[in-house]
Structure formats: C-alpha cells, structure tokens
Amino acid sequence: MNILITGGCGFVGSSLALNIKQKYPKYEVTALDNLHRNGSELNIPILHEAGINFIQGDVRRPEDLEPLSYDLMIEASAEPSVMAGLNGDDRYLMETNFGGLFNCVRSVLDNNAKLIFLSTSRIFPMSAINGLEYIEEASRYTMKYGHGIAENFPKEGTRSLYGMSKYAGELLIAEYIEMLGLKAIINRCGLLAGKGQFGKTDQGVVTHWAASYIYDKQLSIFGNGKQVRDILNVRDLFRLIDMQIHSFDRFRSELFNIGGGINNSLSIFELDALCKKLIGAKEVPFMPERVLDIKYYVTDNTKIQSYGWSPEISAEETLKEIADWITENKEELKWIFA
Ligand SMILES: NC(=O)c1ccc[n+]([C@@H]2O[C@H](COP(=O)([O-])OP(=O)(O)OC[C@H]3O[C@@H](n4cnc5c(N)ncnc54)[C@H](O)[C@@H]3O)[C@@H](O)[C@H]2O)c1
Numbered sequence: 001m002n003i004l005i006t007g008g009c010g011f012v013g014s015s016l017a018l019n020i021k022q023k024y025p026k027y028e029v030t031a032l033d034n035l036h037r038n039g040s041e042l043n044i045p046i047l048h049e050a051g052i053n054f055i056q057g058d059v060r061r062p063e064d065l066e067p068l069s070y071d072l073m074i075e076a077s078a079e080p081s082v083m084a085g086l087n088g089d090d091r092y093l094m095e096t097n098f099g100g101l102f103n104c105v106r107s108v109l110d111n112n113a114k115l116i117f118l119s120t121s122r123i124f125p126m127s128a129i130n131g132l133e134y135i136e137e138a139s140r141y142t143m144k145y146g147h148g149i150a151e152n153f154p155k156e157g158t159r160s161l162y163g164m165s166k167y168a169g170e171l172l173i174a175e176y177i178e179m180l181g182l183k184a185i186i187n188r189c190g191l192l193a194g195k196g197q198f199g200k201t202d203q204g205v206v207t208h209w210a211a212s213y214i215y216d217k218q219l220s221i222f223g224n225g226k227q228v229r230d231i232l233n234v235r236d237l238f239r240l241i242d243m244q245i246h247s248f249d250r251f252r253s254e255l256f257n258i259g260g261g262i263n264n265s266l267s268i269f270e271l272d273a274l275c276k277k278l279i280g281a282k283e284v285p286f287m288p289e290r291v292l293d294i295k296y297y298v299t300d301n302t303k304i305q306s307y308g309w310s311p312e313i314s315a316e317e318t319l320k321e322i323a324d325w326i327t328e329n330k331e332e333l334k335w336i337f338a
Contacts, residue, residue, distance in 0.1 A: 001245070002028040004070040006059050006104055007077030009033035009040035009047070011197040011204070012118060012234060016074060017052050019238040020245075025051070030070065033077065034058040036096075039198035039336045059100030065107040072114045072245060075104045078166075082122055082292050083202040085161035097165035098172070105176050108184075114248055115173070115184040116241060121259065121297050123167035123188065124149060125157030129294045140226045140267035141296050147262045148230075148300030151188070151255060160292050170255065177253050185244055185251045187237075190259030190299045193318050194234035195325035198336050206231060209271055210323045211337035213279040214330065223289035225269035230260035230298040233313035233321070240309045251307065259299025264315045274319055 003020060007013040008031020021029045030053040035041050044054050057064035059077045078097050085093040101117070108115045133144035159167060176182035191205070199207025212219040240258065244251045266274070272284055301310060326333055 001072065002030075002070045003072050003074065003245075004030050004032060004068055005074045005076055006032050006100075007075070008052075009035060009043040009054070010037055010076060010080075011194075012192060012237070013074070013076035014043040014047060015194060015196055015234040016076065016238055016241055017047060018050055019235065020242070021050050021052050023242065029053070030055060030068070032057045032059075032064070032068070036079070037198065042332075043196070059103055060095050062103045062106065065103055068107065069111055070113055071111075072116070072248075073104060073108050074241065075101060075115060075117045078118075079162070080120075081203040082160050082162045090161055093161055093165055097162070098168050101169040102172060105172065105182060109176070109180060109182060113183075115182065116244060117169065117173055117184060117186050119170050119186050119188040120163065120166045121149065121188060121190040121257070121299065122160055122163035123155070123170060124153055124163070124297075125155065125159045126292065126294050127157045128154045129296060132296070134295060136226060139269045139273075140228050142228075143296065143298070146300070148259075148298040149257065150300035151257050151303055183248070183252060185248070185253075186255040187240070187258045188255060189232065189237065190257075190297055191229045191231050192234050192237060193231050193322065195321050196234075197322070205229070205268075206271065206319060207322050207326075209275055210279065210319060211326055211333075213275045213282055214323065214326050215334070215338040216282070217338065219282070219284045220287040221268050221272065221284055222287050222293060225272065225286065226267050226295075227293060228265050228267045228296045228298060230262065230265040231315040231318055232258065232260040232264070232299075232311055233318045236260075236311045236313050239312075240304070243307075243309060256304045256307075257299050257301065258304055259301060260311050260315060261301045262298050264311055264313075265298045266315050271319070274316060275323075278320055279323055
C-alpha cells in the first residue's frame with residue numbers, strides 16, 4: 001500500500017505516519033508538508049530515519065499534488081487554530097483548509113484513491129454548545145441531559161472561521177461522495193493530544209499546559225476553569241485509522257464523531273490539578289473568559305463504538321506521556337515552548 005499523508009510533519013500527520021510505518025514496514029508512506037507550523041521541520045529527520053518519504057509541498061498548489069500517485073490519502077494538513085483568521089490571516093486559513101482540501105479531493109479522484117479526512121468538533125456552533133443546560137460542579141461543568149455531542153447535534157449558528165473552514169470541507173466531501181463517487185471517510189475529532197505536539201495557547205492545550213509547568217512559563221486560566229474537553233491520545237486515533245485503512249468499505253461514506261469520551265474528559269481546573277500532581281507546584285492566576293471559548297465538549301462515541309473502536313488511553317496517561325517527552329527533550333524543545 002502507498003499512503004500519502006498531507007500535513008505529514010504536523011502533530012497528527014507525523015504520529016500517524018510513524019505508527020503506520022512501524023506496524024507495516026513494507027508500506028510506502030509519504031509525508032507532504034509546507035512546514036508552515038513552527039517545529040514541523042523537526043519531524044523531517046525523524047520521518048526519514050523511520051523510512052518515510054518527505055516532500056516539501058503545499059496543498060494550496062495543485063501542481064504540488066499532481067505528480068504524486070498513491071492508494072490512500074490521509075488529509076491532515078491545516079491551519080488548526082480556532083483563533084486563526086482573526087488577525088488578518090483569514091486568506092491562509094481558507095485557502096489551506098478549504099481550497100487545499102479541494103485540491104486534495106481532486107488529486108484523490110485523479111488517482112482513483114481513497115481519502116480519510118480529519119475534521120474537528122469545532123464544526124459545531126458555539127451558541128448551540130454554550131446554550132445547553134449544565135450543572136456547575138466544584139471543578140467542572142457537566143451536561144444536565146446526556147453526556148456528549150453526537151453526529152446529529154444542531155449545526156445552526158456560527159462556529160469560528162476555523163470551524164467554518166472545516167465544516168465547509170465536510171460538505172464538499174459529502175457532495176463529491178454523492179456526485180462523483182469519491183471514496184471517503186470523515187473523522188470529526190475532538191481534542192487530540194500526545195507526545196510530539198507543539199502546543200500553544202490557542203491549540204494543543206494539554207501540551208501547552210504541561211510545557212508551561214516544565215519551563216515555568218506564565219499560565220492563566222481563562223474564565224472559571226470549569227470548561228471541559230475530552231482528550232483523545234493520538235495513538236488511539238491511529239488504532240482507528242488502522243482499522244479504517246484495512247476495512248475501508250465498512251466505514252466508507254460515513255462520518256464519525258471521534259474523541260476521548262466522558263471517561264477521558266478534564267476541565268482546565270482538573271488539568272491544572274493533574275499537572276501539579278505530576279510535575280510540581282505552580283501559581284496559575286484566573287483571567288477573564290476568552291473569545292471563542294466553549295463551556296464543554298465531550299464526544300458521544302456511540303456510533304464509532306458500534307464499529308468496534310473505543311479509546312483506551314486515559315487522560316492522565318496522555319498527560320504523563322507528554323510531560324515525559326518534554327522533560328526528556330527539554331533542551332531541544334526549549335525554543336518552541338520556553
Ligand atoms: N490537534 C487537535 O487537537 C485536532 C483536533 C481536531 C482536528 N484536528 C485536525 O487534524 C489535522 C492535523 O492537526 P494537527 O494538530 O496535527 O496540526 P499541526 O499544525 O500540528 O499539523 C498541520 C500540518 O499541516 C501543515 N500545513 C499547514 N498548511 C499547509 C499547506 N498549505 N500545505 C501543506 N501543509 C500545510 C503544517 O505545517 C503542519 O505540519 C487538522 O486537519 C486539524 O484540523 C486536530
């Protein structure tokens with residue numbers, strides 16, 4: 001099998017590439033990336049060493065995709081920050097997340113290949129999520145009814161420019177499946193975490209939190225800290241992608257909400273307490289609520305569980321894995337996190 005991973009030097013793309021190559025050494029795996037994300041270039045030697053090809057290319061440029069032939073594409077390139085587009089960088093966001101996806105879809109059709117697209121829980125409108133009824137407990141919000149967000153949760157309302165760019169991508173794929181027979185699966189992921197993530201304030205919160213503890217950088221809790229997210233370890237995502245690659249037709253044309261689920265959810269408050277337990281003491285002040293924040297996102301994994309997948313790695317294990325990775329590579333990672 002010949003697999004192309006766009007955004008292959010990013011956190012998710014490189015983790016998937018390395019896991020695939022490790023489990024299936026005979027597969028040809030190629031990572032295409034324009035190295036837009038700070039730190040993504042650090043993955044090039046790691047990928048090379050594992051026998052993965054690297055192509056410096058840009059999904060915004062159809063000519064970068066045209067020469068490539070492959071059986072399956074994992075589309076993991078993106079500007080993935082929910083704050084993206086608010087500071088004059090909206091053109092890059094739209095041209096990569098939507099225009100780039102279109103180029104990828106065209107390339108997949110030209111290759112008569114298969115596509116696995118990574119979408120995001122941010123496609124759900126903020127007002128719909130914040131408008132649910134919550135119980136305010138000591139350290140977190142809990143949903144009054146149910147325990148998570150399923151595929152059919154309402155879509156009316158605004159969702160951030162990032163969320164819109166990915167939702168537009170989902171709609172594009174749905175049309176191409178129906179109209180032009182595109183072979184595709186959409187995984188709509190909640191918060192992903194694990195070692196290898198170059199987290200920052202607006203994206204990759206678990207890594208950002210752990211790194212700020214380890215490098216003793218200033219941190220703030222925005223709002224009351226009771227905002228909840230479920231955390232999915234990228235190695236659990238690999239287990240799912242592995243299943244999808246190898247029994248594609250069973251998942252074909254379907255869209256799944258994918259996440260850590262209620263048992264692997266943490267509020268910011270609880271994440272902070274775990275960092276204190278695993279890494280050490282630190283003062284973290286409260287700040288006013290931040291624009292585009294949502295009170296709660298926990299995945300309802302019911303649909304994907306019926307296909308035989310559920311998360312296995314706990315939020316605490318994931319945090320520990322990240323803290324160990326940063327501690328072991330403290331000098332090399334200093335320029336990114338410190
Ligand atoms: N990390 C998460 O928590 C999370 C959650 C839900 C969905 N996702 C989705 O997963 C995918 C991967 O996210 P990530 O966390 O690995 O982000 P990342 O920033 O670590 O990786 C994205 C990669 O895409 C590359 N890239 C950006 N613009 C490009 C372009 N025009 N052409 C080619 N490459 C380009 C970047 O250089 C980077 O290496 C994205 O589609 C994102 O929307 C991520």
